[in-house]
Amino acid sequence: MHKSALTRCSLLLGLLLPVVAGATELYRYVDDKGTTVLSRQGVPPEHIGKGYEVLNDQGRVVKVIPPAPSAEEMKHILAEKARASSDAQLLRFYSTPEDVERARQRKLAELDGLIGVARGNLQSVRTQQANLQSQAANHERAGRAVPANLLAQIDSQKVEQERLKSDILRYQAMRKAADSSFNADRDRLKVLMGRN
Structure with a gap:
């Protein structure tokens, strides 16, 4: 029970730490499986070329980075x-x-x-x-x-x-x-x- 509560606190602290540290932006992108991902760490390099959105702490889109153009x-x-x-x-x-x-x-x-x-x-x-x-x-x-x-x-x-x-x-x-x-x-x- 004590260990479970400690784990939940660590998890909560992990989610709140970026907010406290000033990292209030969320990055929304689609991974290789087609799943929409929200991340505070940024967009992995392999997904940047597909485009992504930057959201503020209320979940509003503040910036849209379009996909990189194809060769054509x-x-x-x-x-x-x-x-x-x-x-x-x-x-x-x-x-x-x-x-x-x-x-x-x-x-x-x-x-x-x-x-x-x-x-x-x-x-x-x-x-x-x-x-x-x-x-x-x-x-x-x-x-x-x-x-x-x-x-x-x-x-x-x-x-x-x-x-x-x-x-x-x-x-x-x-x-x-x-x-x-x-x-x-x-x-x-x-x-x-x-x-x-």
């Missing part, structure tokens, strides 16, 4: 943040869709200029190669060996042609990407400004 929800949240950041940057760079169009025209003109220069250089290199090959043919018709430096120059012109062709393709790809990007920016800015 987190992906969506991050995509929305990236879109918001991109929109804010777009609005900082351009005042109107017309500003985007002017920037697009400038960029395309710049890339068209680079393509034109590369094409001009390519034509020039082809002409030089044709002249060098003509010189090599003259040596062969005269029965002389083609000088090594002439062969090296012809090879060098071939390499330069391939480099210039590669540059032209790269500039064309850049032009296409820039055109697409500016068009998307212009259309997005129209949406942001309500000018569909």
